[in-house]
Amino acid sequence: MIENEIQVLGTSHKKKNRFRPVWWSIVVVITVVLIASAIYRLGRLEKTYVSTINSGLQMGVDSLLREKMFELNALSGQAIVMDVKSGEVKALVGISRRDGALQVDENVFGIQQESGMVQGVSFMAALASRNVHLTDSVDTKDGVLTIEGITIKDHNWYRGGYQTISVEQALHVSSNIGIYESVKRAFGKGQGYFDMLKKMSYGMPDSIEGISGLKKGNFLSPKERSWDDTYLAWSCIGYDHAIVPIQMLTFYNAIANDGKMVKPRIYEGDIEVINPQIADSASIKAMQYTLEGVVSHGLGKLASSGFTKAAGTTGTFQIYSSEDEGLPNIYSVEFCGYFPADAPKYSIIVNMIKPGYPASGGGMAGPVFREIVDYIVKEQN
Amino acid sequence: MKKQIIISSTNELVRVQPERIVYISSDGNYSTMVLHDQLEHLFTMNLAHVQQELEKQLGEKAQMFIRIGKSLIINRNYIYKINVGKQQLVLSDMVLPQAFTLSASKEALKQLKQLLEDEIK
Numbered sequence: 384m385i386e387n388e389i390q391v392l393g394t395s396h397k398k399k400n401r402f403r404p405v406w407w408s409i410v411v412v413i414t415v416v417l418i419a420s421a422i423y424r425l426g427r428l429e430k431t432y433v434s435t436i437n438s439g440l441q442m443g444v445d446s447l448l449r450e451k452m453f454e455l456n457a458l459s460g461q462a463i464v465m466d467v468k469s470g471e472v473k474a475l476v477g478i479s480r481r482d483g484a485l486q487v488d489e490n491v492f493g494i495q496q497e498s499g500m501v502q503g504v505s506f507m508a509a510l511a512s513r514n515v516h517l518t519d520s521v522d523t524k525d526g527v528l529t530i531e532g533i534t535i536k537d538h539n540w541y542r543g544g545y546q547t548i549s550v551e552q553a554l555h556v557s558s559n560i561g562i563y564e565s566v567k568r569a570f571g572k573g574q575g576y577f578d579m580l581k582k583m584s585y586g587m588p589d590s591i592e593g594i595s596g597l598k599k600g601n602f603l604s605p606k607e608r609s610w611d612d613t614y615l616a617w618s619c620i621g622y623d624h625a626i627v628p629i630q631m632l633t634f635y636n637a638i639a640n641d642g643k644m645v646k647p648r649i650y651e652g653d654i655e656v657i658n659p660q661i662a663d664s665a666s667i668k669a670m671q672y673t674l675e676g677v678v679s680h681g682l683g684k685l686a687s688s689g690f691t692k693a694a695g696t697t698g699t700f701q702i703y704s705s706e707d708e709g710l711p712n713i714y715s716v717e718f719c720g721y722f723p724a725d726a727p728k729y730s731i732i733v734n735m736i737k738p739g740y741p742a743s744g745g746g747m748a749g750p751v752f753r754e755i756v757d758y759i760v761k762e763q764n
Numbered sequence: 765m766k767k768q769i770i771i772s773s774t775n776e777l778v779r780v781q782p783e784r785i786v787y788i789s790s791d792g793n794y795s796t797m798v799l800h801d802q803l804e805h806l807f808t809m810n811l812a813h814v815q816q817e818l819e820k821q822l823g824e825k826a827q828m829f830i831r832i833g834k835s836l837i838i839n840r841n842y843i844y845k846i847n848v849g850k851q852q853l854v855l856s857d858m859v860l861p862q863a864f865t866l867s868a869s870k871e872a873l874k875q876l877k878q879l880l881e882d883e884i885k
Contacts, residue, residue, distance in 0.1 A: 387875065388832065388833055388868075388869060388871045388872035388875050389830055389831060389832050389833075389872055389875045389876050389879065390830065390831040391827050391829075391830050391831075391879075392815060392818055392819055392826040392827060392828075392829040392830065392837070393819050393822065393823065393824060393825075393827045393829075394827065
């Protein structure tokens with residue numbers, strides 16, 4: 384518009400009309416920018432969502448897990464296979480019993496629970512403190528330990544317990560007392576154990592694209608409630624922890640990966656490092672050695688494959704007590720490990736929730752682990 | 765009594781009802797105020813200064829005046845005829861028989877004409 388020749392006195396020199404083209408051009412520019420960024424983001428979306436899951440393996444794992452769950456009358460189960468170095472998830476199977484039948488259920492991945500696998504985590508923490516060594520001795524006595532009126536028992540307490548064993552053996556045989564004594568020796572009685580769990584990024588990741596309902600694994604610590612010696616004892620063997628199998632797998636995968644914790648992914652993309660080194664490499668090596676021992680000498684014998692050397696550890700935990708109600712207690716039975724032990728390629732976790740005794744991570748989840756390992760080895764040859 | 769405005773310089777003060785002002789024209793440093801009964805007065809101030817005084821003292825009522833170009837302020841109530849082609853602006857009282865014919869640029873008259881036409885829309 385041409386500079387105005389006339390002006391009504393008392394009004395501003397710029398008339399309203401002159402604003403409109405400027406206004407409109409701003410609106411147009413903003414709209415163009417918004418559309419351009421939306422197209423750019425859509426373009427990236429196209430690339431991102433390619434699944435890492437191997438459909439043949441997924442089907443194979445599903446059928447192996449389902450078979451065992453049926454045999455145990457299990458209430459729910461999960462089996463997850465992860466590529467050690469990249470974090471790509473190759474199989475992600477979740478099954479639960481609904482209306483009497485075993486059905487695929489993706490909701491199970493986010494359900495937090497206590498876990499017997501915490502024993503291995505505590506063991507790793509104790510080694511990482513540098514105050515405990517595999518050859519140290521721990522006295523598990525008769526398998527019964529009383530702390531301030533609270534009793535901790537090893538699973539073979541009625542057979543007289545394990546008495547004095549090496550620290551390494553404590554994990555081989557899943558001795559609660561052995562683990563507790565190791566943690567106590569490593570950290571004293573206070574916050575140190577919990578700080579180490581945080582330092583190792585235990586409980587991560589708190590979200591995975593494509594898996595809904597995930598929350599960060601957590602645990603009660605002295606900071607949160609009035610401290611009492613017995614809490615350390617309960618916590619280091621798994622009580623008051625809330626974690627899900629894929630987070631537990633992430634932790635053990637870091638051990639397989641020489642200390643580097645990578646994030647599990649179900650979509651193709653870049654490797655995401657959660658923690659470049661969860662513990663010093665000497666402690667990691669000691670842990671790897673112990674995990675091999677669990678399979679070769681310990682309660683994980685049923686997990687050992689005829690085709691390759693595997694390493695891992697077992698977990699058995701009573702997650703729900705309903706005997707008072709006349710119902711069987713509920714147990715979680717787990718095995719988490721990796722293979723080949725000398726140059727880990729895949730890590731696997733098998734978790735099942737079953738009613739009533741007997742319950743054994745090594746005896747029940749261990750065989751499923753072995754079958755998955757054998758399946759993968761055969762498929763690759 | 766109707767509101768009067770006061771235009772004051774160092775030596776002089778003029779007091780007038782704004783309704784009586786038909787137009788004020790200027791050539792540089794002097795401004796000539798013409799009232800409807802043809803009374804004229806010369807101020808020793810430029811048009812911008814006169815405009816300021818009108819705006820200051822009349823507030824909203826200043827809108828009865830329209831500045832045209834750089835040298836003319838007219839009282840819109842006296843607009844009788846606009847002829848863009850002839851570049852003529854005729855201001856008249858409707859009461860007194862005389863009319864004042866002024867000239868202005870084609871563009872200014874075009875815009876003035878547009879302004880009046882927009883107002884009745």
